[in-house]
Amino acid sequence: MANLQPQVEGGRSNGLPLTQGQQLIWSGQQLHPESPLYNMAFMFTLSGSLDADVFGRAFGTLVSRCEALRTVIVSEQGVPAQHLLESVADGHQLLDFSFETDPDHAAHSWAVTQCAEPFDLAKRLFDSALIKLGERRHAWFFSQHHVVCDAWSITIIFRELSEIYARLIEGARQSGPAMPSFADYVAYESQARIKGVAAGYWDQVRSQAPAPVALYGRNPGRVSTRSERVVFELGEERTARLRELAQLPGIRTLSVDLALFNLFATLVFSFLYRVSGQRDLAIGAPAHNRPTPAFKQTVGLFTEVYPLHVALTDGDTFFDLHAKVSAQTMMFLRNALPGASHPGNNAGCNTVLNYINAAFGDFAGEPVQPLWLHSGHKDREHHLRLQVQDFAATGRFTLYFDFNCDAFNRTQRQAAVAHFGRLLDAMLGDPACPIDDVPLLGPAELSWQVDDFNQPGQGRSHGNNVLARIEQQALATPAATALSCAGQSLTYRELNLLASHLARNLGSNLTDNERVVAVCTRRSIETVVGMLGVMKTGRAYLPLDPDWPAERLALVIEDAGVSTVLVPATGEVRLPQHLRILPIPTGLSDAGAEARDAGSALQAGDLAYVMYTSGSTGKPKGVMIRHASLANYVGWACDHYVRGRVLTFPLFTPLTFDLTVTSIFVPLASGGAIAIYPPSPGQADLALLDVLDDNCVDIVKLTPSHLALIQGRDLRASRIRQLILGGEDFTVALARRAREIFGEDTLLHNEYGPTEGTVGCIVHTFDPVSDIESSVPVGVPIDNMRAYVLDRKLRPLPRGVAGELYIGGVGLADGYLNRPELSAERFVPNPFRVGELLYRTGDLARFNERSELDYLGRDDDQVKIRGARIELGEIEKVITSHPAVANCVVSVFERDVSGDPSEDVVCCSRCGLPSNYPGASFDEQMVCNQCRAFERYQDKATNYFQSMDDLHAIFDAGRADGNRDYDCLALLSGGKDSTYMLCRLVDMGLSVLAFTLDNGYISDGAKANIGRVVKTLGVDHVFGSTPAMNEIFVDSLRRHANVCQGCFKTIYTLSVNLALERDIPFIVTGLSRGQFFETRLTEEVFTTPGFDGRDIDESTMLARKAYHRVDDAANRLLDVEVFKDDDVFEKVRFIDFYRYCAADLQAMLDYLDRRVAWVRPADTGRSTNCLINDVGIFMHQRQRGYHNYALPYSWDVRMGHKTREAALAELDDEIDVANVERILQEIGYDIDVVARPGEKRLAAYFTAHGKVATEDLRAWVKSELPDFMLPSHFVQLERIPLSSNGKVDRDRLPPPDAGRPSLEAAFEAPRTPVERQLAEIWCNVLRVDQVGIRDNFFELGGDSIMAIQIVARARRFGLHVLPSQLVDKPTIAALAASLGSTAADAQDAPMAAGDDLVPMPMAHWLFEQPRHVVAHWNHVLRLRPAAGLLPQQIEQGLQVVLDRHEALTMRYRHDAGRWLAGRRKTALRVELRELNAGGDDRPQEDRLRSAAETLHRDIDIGEGRLLAAGLLSSDSGMSELMLVIHHLAVDVVSWAVLLEDLSVACAQIQEGLQPTPVPQTASLQRWAAALQAHANSEHARAELGYWQDALGVAGGTGVADLPQDATADNTPMEPLRRSLTAEDTRALLQEVPRTGRISVVELLTAALARTLADADGTSPVRLFLEGHGRQLTGSPLDVSRTLGWFTSLYPVSIPVPGDDRAASWLRDVKEALRRVPSGGTVFGLLRYLSDDKATRLGLVGGDAGAVLFNYLGNTDQLSAPDSMFKVLQPLALHRHPDALLRYRGEVNAMVTGGHLVVDWSHGSRARSSADIERDLGCFLDNVRMLVYAALGSDSSSLSESDFPLANLDKNGLDKLASLLGGKPGKA
């Protein structure tokens, strides 16, 4: 064993630092401690007799003489050092394999295994064994760690061992001269290290590092160290030729080895270029670093790897490249000074060339065969290492290619060596040969690409035209529906007749030379009739869009030479005058009776259609498609997609793109149907949403952009089972999302094809297992089509390498109409098939590892945006034609919204800063650049801090300045820092006002601290708040991806205002020193020449002023008047307390403990006081990849206030995502934004004479080009940036403003909730920071697709925007106003004073109670008003609500045995009671109860006083609003409306505005009348039988089950309450609905039914359920905003399933509930409102045996996140104590605070409380069990502990498990 004590030997001090080379190896090993990547191992086969014993002794002697063999690396606190051990047990082994059948093989196997043994760096760093192979043959195995050796060293060791052995054999004792010490090199390096010039050179090289080479198109980010060696023997001839070349003039240089190195480097660069296509290349190469003879004799690691950069140009020959390489090598050698390497130098080098000029001699005179062993691992950064060596000095080179196994698969490894060999032979044959000209691929590779890949679909015939197929279909299924559109449809027979009729009419009009007939229709039945009609005449159809600008229509018509245009029989089309315009017949009355089948007459080569695409020269071009091509595509698509079924396709996309060819001809050719979705004129296209809603198609062809529009929907139940994606790049992320939306059984076909290749010619069906790159592959060619990936010389490229995609085959277009030159340019002869053509697609593609094609984007200016093909040149041409524009460039940009949360993050070994922090870099000791920089300015920084005396002095000076109430304002967050600060300020004798921002999320723990602290200290304290807080949070999240920035700015703004108001001269902050460095004490502050401490204060002040000028939400929404004048910062000065105080953490805590009993808040989960903090952390990590506290914590560590471990532990957060989502929803942040990928948009950059209004330019473009070509951004530039070769330098075009573009209109903030909501939606869709209400949608970059997104999203928020409204009213102000008027359509005149009202069913239900009970049946809600809202403002708000909603002033009187209702005759004034004002010492509970009682007394239904309100102050000193409203006036939906109205009214009143009248929806009177009418309709009566069955009382009892004797001993008991855990609730609310199998209420009902069935075994279980009741079949009335008690209450009868498994319960209950007619509304109508007494009585009774179940939903959402009123407690119902119980029990379930809460009430007579308690427990367990079952969980994981409430024993559990269909596991 090694002696681990560091020793001193020969005066050499121990613990030497590592050299630069060693440091890099050491760090590399640290990253992969278990990998033998740095083992250098050899096996030397020794011939001749060998004395193994002497050999062993010789080796021992060697170890004692050679320092490198006794060196170990020990690291202390992350810093490694090399120690020299006095002695090391050599561990030398003797092995005997001579008895093996193949001793050499056995030895080799052993050695290969042995050399992969990792070394422990602190122990022996070598391994030696002598293996006996035979009598006169031995092998010496020697392995050593690279950190103490290099290849050269091993030759020294070998020679030394040989000499020692020889001497020992000779019997000599003298051991020869001492071996030189590596310590000398360590010393030498420290002097030589980074000579100035060399460092500068490498810095420059580093700054120009090219991108890492994607070898064979692959540059996998994460690879392991696994590596495989492929050996290539160069042989005599090639080696000799190389040596010849090395002597050639121009190649010959200082040494032969250098010349050979240059030649190999030339080859490596050629190879990299040819297998990547990259021209700018870097490789790494080791320099031997042994400049002196002594170093050439020293064992140790000398080599260091430096980069070699070369840039190839077109046409370079090997000679040309060699010249560049040798020039670079000279610079390389000059600067390769010991210690000059740097880990960053080799960035970009994933290939290393190691030319080794070391050789082993003989061993003691006997011949030796050296073999370099490969440990199977190498540096993972090096995807390829080429090692050139001739260790045995044979005169022949052997090349070792060490391939990283993850970067190259086995086939690629073999192929790569072959490709290298072909380049080598080409160079040896003729160095003047252009590198591009060398054929790289072998015959097998070539024939695979050219033939095998294209073989599968060849020769399948699909006929020569589609028309014949459709005509045959009309014969086969004449009556089948072929088309349907807006209620109309055509059968196949009708379609064929109409088309024939059209063809006859057309034929008589057309001249012979008219080859093309235009069809100018919007999507309609005529479209298809028109196309088929044209085909029947043997002509080609040309689709035109009537909505194109007139200029474009005219241009295309002229270009195509069209004289005849088909148009719909009705409707207007703007077409040039000279054309022959013919109508398309629509009805059979127009048609002749006879079908004319023309398909058989068509020739394969006849044109089928002409379709125009965008042209790069600025002119669109017509692609001509032949019938054979169309037939081939359609036939293949029928086989591939339809497969013999009858499928309906929707036709919903523009006809002028060939996407629609699939949707028209594939169904018609296969007997399916087309569902046509016509566009609405002038509207953005919303058809896709209709397609999904209608759910009448089976398969949809669409673009990925269309697909991306579908969000947040569950379409697993949809008929759509196949999607065909075409037109643009289909990302895997989108494919995965589509599978979530449509279900995993949905097929997603990615179909590639330019118009010139007939719709689709390459296809792949998404496979979630194998498709893991970023894009879904495009796959393999369809039938009779071919695809090639070729270089510029039309030669196939190696697999993996990107090249241009060429296509050929039957589907190739017949060229461009009337454009022979352009056709010849794009359609070129196929070099592999004589006589055929290929189309140059201009798309980049490559073969992936599964032999499919990957699409890689465009090779030229053509772009695709949402599937539309766009030539940027065409747009540029139009813009440039504007008279004021001088020049223009149009560019595509993509806003990157997601960060890069790299998986491979490492943290600084000192401070813990993560490597993905922007700008972070690490040195070899894994220390970050910030730590290193801080070392340099730490002293200066320390000077910045001052003493407490200095602080005293400041306050003293302040006091002298005047007599004030307060010396300072202290910002108190409630945390330890600010609390400690406050205490110390008080201790200093200052009079302090403490200020805290209540942002709505301060934890209770922190609040308690604040209360305690200010009380103990006796200081005055103010809570500040703002109603804009949530909006500021949203803004802060959007700008900074955190919430703190917004919060801080709010604190500063409010506190400065407060300080000014109270004349307080100082604001003291408790920022930590770490925070100073984070925010202001940056490196530049200190490293500026002539640094002065005062400069910091000055720059801090400047920064503060600028900070308050930033236009963000805080600036817009808070009062920032004071900051208009910079003098404010003279009047109120900021003092950072911790600049003067240096207390450490423990001191603070001890102090706080003694002084104020501060407690660390336990309710936030970390060292923060704020519950919203999680949201910021979550969003920051999600979007930026690192924690937002990473930097400040690293500063805390640097400042010595935290340890690295503590900081990292605090950063390792587990965040409750559900909670984050809840808060995000609460503050109104649309989380969808996070998930959505970046979108492509067009930006136009132009120069002009003078200023050009973008509005003009936009209008100009709009008049010429279709909408999809309209840029979303116009940017005027001084000049267009050009690159050195004079081309536009697109990389230097400024990114279009990410914020609100500079617009004509000044920013105006949204004013109303609707405007705010719209603005939020616009921001998210348009991806801008803010939107003013006067900003124009199109000016902001909006387009038609975005319009759809806005419409779809607005619908989710209940805003019914029409796309046309967005186009007509493109500002938020106008849009919101027009929404107001839309809503007004649903508005109704309110009831007039004194009007009578027919009571609604629930009122009747209540009237069955005793009269005094009816009078007291109230809802109670407790609310927290926003701070700053005054009582009188609340009162005014309540008045607005009361005046608006008639239900609140409805009178209910009992007269002559009947209840009558009507509106109050006089207006009512709201009185807001001041409840328990002043000191009230009773417990809060009592105060609340008495407050409620007071308010209950205020309610008088006889007088029409149904609302009472009071203000009371709670313990925390904050006031609360208690609202009591009689149930007759409200239900849950009403409450939400009321709270919204109240909030808006109060907000407006507070701002001094007149509350906007918000229209009410239908009046109660009209609704009641409609109900009554419906109650007596046939419709309703038809349900009677159903309801009697459900009630279970045949014919009814005619008697309500109410025990009318109020004294009956069935008094209502306090309801029992239980809740479900948050986790189970989340599963119930979020996961269960996602399964699509069952809804929440259905599941709860099933659980309750089961519970009741178990409890008393009756079947069926009878329940009464409550629905919202606001819908009435057939009635157009909208009562969505009307207040009242609208709910429906209806019986359901649930049969107990025969089979007791959970699945059966779920199924049976779901079915029972889904059978309920009309949502249950009619039951109440029949029972209470029917004129027929028998009907009414027939439904009375049956209540007593049933249980009432009501699921109220999520009551947390009663008030909106931005409401001025926060709900404090779930809505409660207070009934009169005499209320009679009509049901066996009443179960109310609601979600509140993230929990499902269940209240179960019952009467004293029914069952014991214990029984109910058990039932309640069982109910919750049943809920849990059914959730498990619904989610398909495995029941074997269940145990009793999962059902704690039911007290299950083993038997119970078994029973449960059997219900779930499994066996219990851990019972």
Added chain:
Amino acid sequence: MEQIEVQNNLIDFVVSELLNDRTDVDLQPQDDLLSSQLVDSLGVMRIIAFLEERYGIRIPPSDVTIENFIDVQTISTYLVRSNG
């Protein structure tokens, strides 16, 4: 720039910096540095760096050929010729 002075400086430099003061070497101006492997290509780069620093000149990479750097005499001839 005197050729003899250049030669002497060069010999001093090569012996002290590149040959570790090896006492067994008596370096002469005509001794072949490269093919004798006394100095390798890295050593030539050190010589170039030394000359550039010592004489404030710049030796372009294209001049770094075996013809100019074969021995101390050739180097000094090259230097004097190109920098007078």
